[in-house]
Amino acid sequence: MVLKNKPLGFKLSTAWLTLCVLMATLGWLLPLPSWQSSDSDALGVPMFSKGHILGTDNWGVDQLSAMINGTRISLGVAVVSVTLGALIGAFLGVMAGYTRGWIDAIISMYFNVTLAFPTLVLLLALVAIFASPDPFNPGTTLPRMVVLTFAITFVLIPFLGRLARAATVSWAGRDFVLVAKSLGLKRRTILAQHIIPNVLPSLISVSFLAAGLIIILEGGLSILGAGGDPGSSWGSLLSRNRGDLALTPHTTFIPVAAIALTVMAFNYFGEYLRTGIDNRDSRI
Numbered sequence: 001m002v003l004k005n006k007p008l009g010f011k012l013s014t015a016w017l018t019l020c021v022l023m024a025t026l027g028w029l030l031p032l033p034s035w036q037s038s039d040s041d042a043l044g045v046p047m048f049s050k051g052h053i054l055g056t057d058n059w060g061v062d063q064l065s066a067m068i069n070g071t072r073i074s075l076g077v078a079v080v081s082v083t084l085g086a087l088i089g090a091f092l093g094v095m096a097g098y099t100r101g102w103i104d105a106i107i108s109m110y111f112n113v114t115l116a117f118p119t120l121v122l123l124l125a126l127v128a129i130f131a132s133p134d135p136f137n138p139g140t141t142l143p144r145m146v147v148l149t150f151a152i153t154f155v156l157i158p159f160l161g162r163l164a165r166a167a168t169v170s171w172a173g174r175d176f177v178l179v180a181k182s183l184g185l186k187r188r189t190i191l192a193q194h195i196i197p198n199v200l201p202s203l204i205s206v207s208f209l210a211a212g213l214i215i216i217l218e219g220g221l222s223i224l225g226a227g228g229d230p231g232s233s234w235g236s237l238l239s240r241n242r243g244d245l246a247l248t249p250h251t252t253f254i255p256v257a258a259i260a261l262t263v264m265a266f267n268y269f270g271e272y273l274r275t276g277i278d279n280r281d282s283r284i
Contacts, residue, residue, distance in 0.1 A: 010272060013265035020262060024075050027068035035066040035231060044248045057251040058244050066231055067254060073233035074262075077149050077218055078211040085156030086207050092157070093164025094199060098172055098191060108165070111158040119155055120220065126151035127226045145228040148221065152214055163206055167199040201273065208270035212263035219259055234259050 006014075033039065038060035039052075047055040047063075054063035096107040114122075131147040171177060172195060180190050219235030221227045223242070230240045234255040241251035 007272075009268050013268045016261050016265045017269075020071050020075055023068045024072040027071065030064075030068070032065040032068070033062045035061060035069040037061070044244075046248075047250050054254060055248070055250050057241050057248055061231065063251060063254060066237055067234075067258065069232065070234040070237050070255065071258070073145060073228060074215055074218060074235065074259075077145065077152065077233070078214040080149050081152040081156055081214050082207045082211045084150075084153045085210070086160050086203055088153075089157045089160030090164045090196075090199065090203055093161040093166075094168045094191065094195060096161075097165040097168030098187070098195060104165075107161070111162050111165075114155070114158040115162075119217070122155055123148075123151050123217065123221060124224065124226050126154065127221070131226075144226075145232070148218065148226070148228065152217060156210060156214070159210065160203060160206065164199055164203055167202050168195055171195055171198045201276075205270050205273035208266045208273065212266035212270075215259055215262055215266075219255075 039056060039062070040060055042049070042052060042056050043060045044058045045052055045056050047053070049055055052062050052064070054067065056062055057066075092107050092110075096104040127144070127147055130151070131144045174194075177190060177194050180194055215234070218227060218233060219238055222233065222235030222239040225239075227233060227236045227239065229236065231237050237255040238252060238259070241248065241255075245252050
């Protein structure tokens with residue numbers, strides 16, 4: 001009933017993201033071989049083969065198992081990065097936009113300096129610095145996907161923070177906020193009741209768009225050799241199998257299709273929410 005009056009794109013996007021969430025959370029319950037194991041008797045078998053519905057790659061790795069694990073990693077990186085980036089960015093942006101003065105100047109400088117660096121170059125530098133083994137103790141290194149997640153979060157904070165700051169400045173000048181100030185309401189009350197509830201919708205809308213961008217970034221970094229373990233995410237699956245396109249094209253097309261469908265679903269939700277927010281703001 002909830003989806004009955006929704007557009008077709010909304011229904012399709014909901015169905016795909018629901019499937020992804022189910023694969024990420026419950027996929028391990030399926031009786032499938034490990035994505036890290038190989039079947040020497042089934043090297044590069046095509047899709048819909050017996051025992052391998054999505055086929056295998058040239059190492060004999062079951063692609064359904066690999067895709068389920070890749071869904072967990074890729075969605076995990078996107079969700080964690082967007083959640084942390086939105087929370088930290090919203091806090092800094094609202095604080096800067098409402099208090100103004102020297103606090104605004106310092107936070108805005110951090111935003112501008114970070115955004116001055118090309119995103120991909122900054123991510124590569126952060127991964128190279130924090131995920132590389134210590135030359136004096138080669139056995140110590142942070143997990144690559146953990147470093148990548150926090151690197152993406154660091155890059156995402158200024159984008160979402162600037163959005164939160166701009167929205168806060170806009171809403172802080174509205175009549176109902178000025179009236180609340182004139183009535184002597186405390187700052188935290190004004191923020192909690194009038195500013196943050198109006199800033200959050202636009203931030204959530206952009207967060208959906210950012211989640212799609214993060215999945216693309218993770219794929220690009222994997223192709224450049226800065227992603228996670230080979231075959232651990234959609235991007236690393238694409239990176240590992242792209243050289244076998246002529247022999248086993250399905251091993252490349254499947255992760256590409258998963259990335260494309262997920263990005264389109266996130267983008268649709270972001271645009272859908274943005275349209276609703278624009279309609280709401282026009283009535284306020």
